[in-house]
Amino acid sequence: MSTEQNLITGRLRKYHSNFYYVEADGVEYECALRGLIKKEGTEPLVGDFVELDSVQPQSKTARIHRVLPRKNTISRPKLANVDQVFVVYSLKEPDFDPNQMDRYLTHIELAGLRSILCISKADLAATNEDLASIQTLYGDQLGYTVFFSSVRNPKSLETIRQLVKDKISVLAGPSGSGKSSLLNALNPTLQLRVGEISEKIARGQHTTRHVELLTLFADQPETLIADTPGFSNLKLNYVLPERLRDAFREFAPYQSACAFSDCLHVDEEGCSVLAHRANIADSRYQSYLNMLAEARQYKETVNSSSQKAEFGYKQLDRKGKDGLRILRLKEKNRDASRRVARQQVSQMEGELPEDLLTSDLDAD
Ligand SMILES: Nc1nc2c(ncn2[C@@H]2O[C@H](COP(=O)(O)OP(=O)(O)O)[C@@H](O)[C@H]2O)c(=O)[nH]1
Ligand SMILES: [Mg+2]
Ligand SMILES: [Zn+2]
Incomplete structure (x- = not known):
């Protein structure tokens, strides 16, 4: 096992076109997978801590040698070692859909993760009563952290800024609810694509988009966040x-x-x-x-x-x-x-x- 002496540990940040991108000591390595890992049955997930061998500092390439034990996993979006999930649902465009939102909340609860409700596009609220009834049910009665956001109101983003600090967070919710817009509002240099028709519809085929853990603020290397595509048809047909x-x-x-x-x-x-x-x-x-x-x-x-x-x-x-x-x-x-x-x-x-x-x- 002489190759094991140079193992370094890093975090898998994204997976793209059969390569794994692992951040270790501030360097991003493009990594292949040690052949046996697949046979052993633990394919790395974004968010995993992994050990790298065959590290080539010049070309910034390496090989994933081993996946370290996970704290947790979630299947939709597919991630490991997540601290919290922001469930982003808009009040309008698309209309607020409590039954769909409950699916997400339940899915996350079953994964053993903490969810935070972000009700987006608060500027489109018809009345303050719309907001108050959501706060009463999900906040006061069910005990979730609930907040309302609007990219038109920078002050409303302060809550997110505080909640994400030094944590691994995921933004989940339907397509069009404003997830990417929120991240862009927090950090305009991210330049995430906004308001696009889903690729599947646009291209008339199934296009898989991969999850990536982004550094939200350059001065907070521990604050990582994943923007995700929306999921339709989240079924709870995997639980008794x-x-x-x-x-x-x-x-x-x-x-x-x-x-x-x-x-x-x-x-x-x-x-x-x-x-x-x-x-x-x-x-x-x-x-x-x-x-x-x-x-x-x-x-x-x-x-x-x-x-x-x-x-x-x-x-x-x-x-x-x-x-x-x-x-x-x-x-x-x-x-x-x-x-x-x-x-x-x-x-x-x-x-x-x-x-x-x-x-x-x-x-x-
Ligand atoms: N009125 C309003 N529109 C928003 C807000 N946030 C996002 N949008 C719009 O909603 C659409 C979808 O936003 P996007 O960020 O792509 O949603 P995502 O699919 O969840 O990432 C875009 O046209 C945005 O301009 C908001 O706070 N208020
Ligand atoms: Mg988006
Ligand atoms: Zn009963």
Whole structure:
């Protein structure tokens, strides 16, 4: 392992055309990947700390030798080691859509990350009541940090400036909500493209755009931020119903009093959440029902694949001849197939479902 002596550590900042760009000690290295990393199953994500070998200071090239352990991951956008996600939704153009916003909030909650609500284009608000009702529900009742921004009002950007300091932040939200404009307003030298029709529509094909961690302020090297393309159709079809339920903070004060511990608060007898339904915002409950339908579909696919596993073992057993041996084998195999099924469930329930990992960085 003589090559390992010159390992240096850096952070993966972007991925583009099969090259990984890693910042280490203020230098950006264009990196390839050590062949075995893919086989070992940990492909680097933007935000990862990585060890580099074959470092060539003149050409600023290197090779990613190893991905260091991650603090967390999120699948949409695809990033590792994130501190917080700004969920950017506009009041108008496009119209405020609480159900879509709840999808993002839930997705982020399930990834174990903190979300901050940025309600953008506040200059387009019809009335102050529009703003106040969002603040009441998401801020006062649900406990999110909520703020309103407008690029036409530089003072409104102060909150962002303070919240991002020395953190890794992500801006997420639908296309057109003003994410890139916000970053440009904070730092005009970024010159991010604004107001463009998504590339997919413009070119009539699926174009993958990659996430990049930007240095927001030249004098704050620790403040990194990722602007992301909007995502349409964020489905919660990767989580089991009970985990989804637990991601709804407003159920927490009541659900321990439900008659059944697996209560999903839909139509069950003795449901304490339903008894207190008047305390839960209609839009939030509707968001929950929408996502629950997807989570239930997901549960069905998990169940049918674990049944298949068990069925497969039984078929094998029937081919045997020796009765007693078969019986013993059956017992053993049933345990094994249950174990496989359990593993499948826990893998699928993990924070990074494989299907979301592979192809989800596409713009709307
Ligand atoms: N009125 C108003 N328009 C904005 C504001 N921020 C962005 N926009 C406009 O919204 C459109 C989409 O902005 P963009 O930053 O590209 O959104 P992104 O897709 O989320 O990055 C552009 O036409 C911007 O000029 C704002 O605070 N107020
Ligand atoms: Mg943008
Ligand atoms: Zn209940």
